[in-house]
Amino acid sequence: METKTNKPVKVALIAPPYPLSEFPSPPLGICYVAAACERAGAKVQLFDFIISEYSPANLKKALDDFKPDIVGATSVTMNFPRTADILKTVKKINPHVITIMGGPHVSFDYENVLRSIPEIDIVVIGEAEKTLLSLIPNIFDRSKWQTISGIAFYEKNMIVLTRKQSLIENLDELPLPARHLLNIPKYHTLGFPISIITSRGCPNRCIFCQGRRMVGQKVRYRSLSKVIDEIEILLTMGFDLINIADDLFTANKKRVIQFCEIIKQRNLSFVWSAFSRVNTVDPEVLSMMKSAGCYAVSFGIESGNTEMLKRIKKGITRKQAQYAAKYCKESGIRTHASFMVGLPGETHETLKETYEFAESLDIEYGFHFLSPFPGTTLRENINEYDLEILTNDWAKYDANQAIVRTSNLSTEDIENFVVNWSKEQNDIWESQLKTYANGGELPSDEKANVEEYHKRRFIFWLLSENLIEKKGKIDKKIQDPFDNLCERISKHVSSKVSLMNKEFVKKHLKPLKEKKFIKCVNNSSENLWQWCDKYDQN
Ligand code: B12
Ligand code: SF4
Numbered sequence: 001m002e003t004k005t006n007k008p009v010k011v012a013l014i015a016p017p018y019p020l021s022e023f024p025s026p027p028l029g030i031c032y033v034a035a036a037c038e039r040a041g042a043k044v045q046l047f048d049f050i051i052s053e054y055s056p057a058n059l060k061k062a063l064d065d066f067k068p069d070i071v072g073a074t075s076v077t078m079n080f081p082r083t084a085d086i087l088k089t090v091k092k093i094n095p096h097v098i099t100i101m102g103g104p105h106v107s108f109d110y111e112n113v114l115r116s117i118p119e120i121d122i123v124v125i126g127e128a129e130k131t132l133l134s135l136i137p138n139i140f141d142r143s144k145w146q147t148i149s150g151i152a153f154y155e156k157n158m159i160v161l162t163r164k165q166s167l168i169e170n171l172d173e174l175p176l177p178a179r180h181l182l183n184i185p186k187y188h189t190l191g192f193p194i195s196i197i198t199s200r201g202c203p204n205r206c207i208f209c210q211g212r213r214m215v216g217q218k219v220r221y222r223s224l225s226k227v228i229d230e231i232e233i234l235l236t237m238g239f240d241l242i243n244i245a246d247d248l249f250t251a252n253k254k255r256v257i258q259f260c261e262i263i264k265q266r267n268l269s270f271v272w273s274a275f276s277r278v279n280t281v282d283p284e285v286l287s288m289m290k291s292a293g294c295y296a297v298s299f300g301i302e303s304g305n306t307e308m309l310k311r312i313k314k315g316i317t318r319k320q321a322q323y324a325a326k327y328c329k330e331s332g333i334r335t336h337a338s339f340m341v342g343l344p345g346e347t348h349e350t351l352k353e354t355y356e357f358a359e360s361l362d363i364e365y366g367f368h369f370l371s372p373f374p375g376t377t378l379r380e381n382i383n384e385y386d387l388e389i390l391t392n393d394w395a396k397y398d399a400n401q402a403i404v405r406t407s408n409l410s411t412e413d414i415e416n417f418v419v420n421w422s423k424e425q426n427d428i429w430e431s432q433l434k435t436y437a438n439g440g441e442l443p444s445d446e447k448a449n450v451e452e453y454h455k456r457r458f459i460f461w462l463l464s465e466n467l468i469e470k471k472g473k474i475d476k477k478i479q480d481p482f483d484n485l486c487e488r489i490s491k492h493v494s495s496k497v498s499l500m501n502k503e504f505v506k507k508h509l510k511p512l513k514e515k516k517f518i519k520c521v522n523n524s525s526e527n528l529w530q531w532c533d534k535y536d537q538n
Helices: 028-039 056-066 080-093 104-108 110-116 129-138 142-147 184-190 211-215 224-236 253-265 283-291 306-311 318-331 348-361 411-437 444-464 467-471 481-493 502-514
Strands: 010-015 043-048 070-074 098-102 122-124 151-155 158-161 194-196 241-244 271-276 294-302 334-341 364-369 473-475 518-522 526-531
Touching (some): 070 080, 104 211, 110 158, 142 151, 194 224, 283 294, 294 318, 318 348, 334 348, 348 411, 364 411, 444 481, 467 526, 473 481
Parallel strands (some): 098 122, 294 334
Antiparallel strands (some): 473 526
16 A cells, blocks of 8 residues: 555554563464555554563654554553553654554453543454455545444544454465564574464353454364465474464364374474363374374363353363363373463352362363453453452453452452462472572472573563663673673673573573574674574574
């Protein structure tokens, strides 16, 4: 698409910061959005604040360099306030930029969003690819916005919600996510799996789930050959750890088996994980998955109480969960189950039952606090449930704290349950950290865990605080610029964690240099360490 001046529309897309605890991996949704904008003829840049430091000054610099016409941002509920602040700053820096927000939170709370944050011009609701194809070419003509399905905006003191956008029927028509906009060396450094999706949609009706409302009840499948082609591209980009982010990858057993067969036929070497459901796995499909490289599956079991499972419309039984756990163990696939606490009608007894059930499965498991997101059946019909939502402070919707209560349980009761459950593990972990920090002996597996933990934190700081950029200007006179870089970075990180001394930093930066993720550029006055922006295999 060309503007009046015959230049392509410029779109900057913002991936907002999020914490290490939420697995900051390459953002998939925003890459789909970027690909759709490119297909609409736009020139696109990704302002990726997952792997670079966000500050108003950094944002301003990026805006001044690229000069976008549109700035789009994504968010889930927990990082909505922070993302909205970023868009406010965009408007302050340049009021002429058109700001757009999409993603799961604003799709369901667009009225409040538009009313309370005038700096957001347009909300794109739900799946965005089709909408963007019509929106981008008409973006400068406000009178046309009404004719574009799937958006909401503020006009003359009224919220305009346009016609509902239909779901994309043939996912094969979509361009591949624009991963070329990602800084691949930085994501390799971070080391989390890269996500792909093979389908969209989930036929189930869990009352706490927002995902199903985003993607619809009918499962839409991509052709397996296209999925595997995409995986081959990821392999050429150096990713061999892949997360299948479908809402329910194992919904169709025949298809999963075919998927595994193609991986084996094409002799592809990578390992992968997937989200599953306990009533969709059996020994045959699991053994096939294992033989095709699946190393982990995760299940949402949510509760050990049969009534509760029915109330939340989970559509699974305790028996099915027991079988799934047994089959997974037999297949050798690592299995993780997630349970929720603070569900409607929760009591001390249901929590106890859930805990005992979780223990009895003999697999890895964890608890999440219920977060009643906008757009969930639970929140929309809250009066039908024994549940009170105590806050609309979206930053608290991270599933790591109690924000609800039931007639039997206060937030403290719900939090105490998880605190007590994790106390023993936390105490053990704290003591391992202490022993390690004091130079004491630890069994090799514990030592490896502690070292991995420190490495992850260090790498996260390196990226999210722009430490290479900030500490990487080295005077030409310095003999060994790499040693000097390590020293400067260690000065910074060892003030937070004393064991992150120069040797520690060197140990973790050396592989980045060898793999050409970072490089030293010489100019007349200084040596400049910087991240490479392309993945270079040679
Ligand atoms: C895979 C996944 C993850 C992966 C992310 C992998 C990755 N690197 O991308 C991991 C495991 C890391 C993850 C983490 C979390 N997740 Co998650 N996740 C999902 C899941 C299953 C699929 C998301 C996905 O990739 N879909 C495919 C892409 C194409 O869709 P999309 O991201 O929605 O993007 C489309 C539209 O939303 C829109 N869009 C999105 N952004 C923008 C921006 C603009 C400008 C525009 C125009 C359009 C637009 O266009 C896109 C293309 O159609 C969804 C469920 C679901 N179906 O939505 C939950 C979901 C998004 N996750 C959820 C949550 C809560 C979390 C966590 C907070 C975990 C927690 N503590 O509970 C963290 C937060 C991480 C973060 N800050 O984003 C919730 C969000 C609910 C909410 N309102 O907050 C969902 C909806 C699941 C649920 N509980 O119902 N998640
Ligand atoms: S929680 Fe999982 S199974 Fe339930 S509706 Fe959501 S995506 Fe489907």
